[in-house]
Amino acid sequence: MTLDDILASLFPDGQGVNNDSGVLFGSGALRSGGRALVIGIADRTAIGVDEAIRLSGHVLTSIEKGSGPILVMVDSDSQRMSKRDELLGLNEFLAHLAKSLIYADIHGRPTIGLLYGHTAAGAFLATALATRVLVALPGATPAVMDLPSISKVTKLSMETLQEKAKSTPVFAPGLQNLARTGAVHVTWDATIPLVDQLEALLRDMPDARDRRGALGKERGGRLKADDIAERVRGLALQTQ
Secondary structure (H helix, E strand, O other), X not given: OOHHHHXXXXXXXXXXXXXXXXXXXXXXXXXXXXXXXXXXXXXXXXXXXXXXXXXXXXXXXXXXXXXXXXXXXXXXXXXXXXXXXXXXXHHHHHHHHHHHHHHHHOOOXXXXXXXXXXXXXXXXXXXXXXXXXXXXOOOOEEEOOOHHHHHHHHOOOHHHHHHHHHHXXXXXXXXXXXXXXXOOOEXXXXXXXXXXXXXXXXXXXXXXXXXXXXXXXXXXOOOOHHHHHHHHHHHHHHOO
């Protein structure tokens, strides 16, 4: 599905989403009433300081102007790894974008990520993974880190990583593996109108508690993360 097809299927009652050099901004009419703020990245655009601060501004401004959901659509490259962006503090801009989404989510604007293309690395963390719920369309290609990059960092051979990826989703990129770890809440059916699936999600929206660890445990993709997080939380509460 093209971006235009996706928007038409999500908002058959009308939408006004503009694509400005790969940065999406606008809104769409919800079938249940009201409008959703729509932001995101298109055309596999890398996220640099300029894109990150624009998106953050849209999110923070929206908190004062409405209470509908925020839909974050993602088809990006990784973060823009240019000298300019790094010297300006790209990591802080990406963190600001992620925190803006989290802040909006806990102040009346529930956030939904829609992964419809590619994404990777810091761009993935600051957009799709910073939302309360992440859904995906078939054919999406997420990767927190690709196997060649993991090989460089861990010094493990590609053959070793490819073998581990067969049984350990955290070692492997791809939609199915990200779903098994709990990062992707659900993959929508492209043969069913997206508006129906969006409205169903809004009616049964999970609370703001991060359930990705629990989902990963249920799906067999991350067996220990949720238990460890609960132990850390318990220890932290004991020290208060």
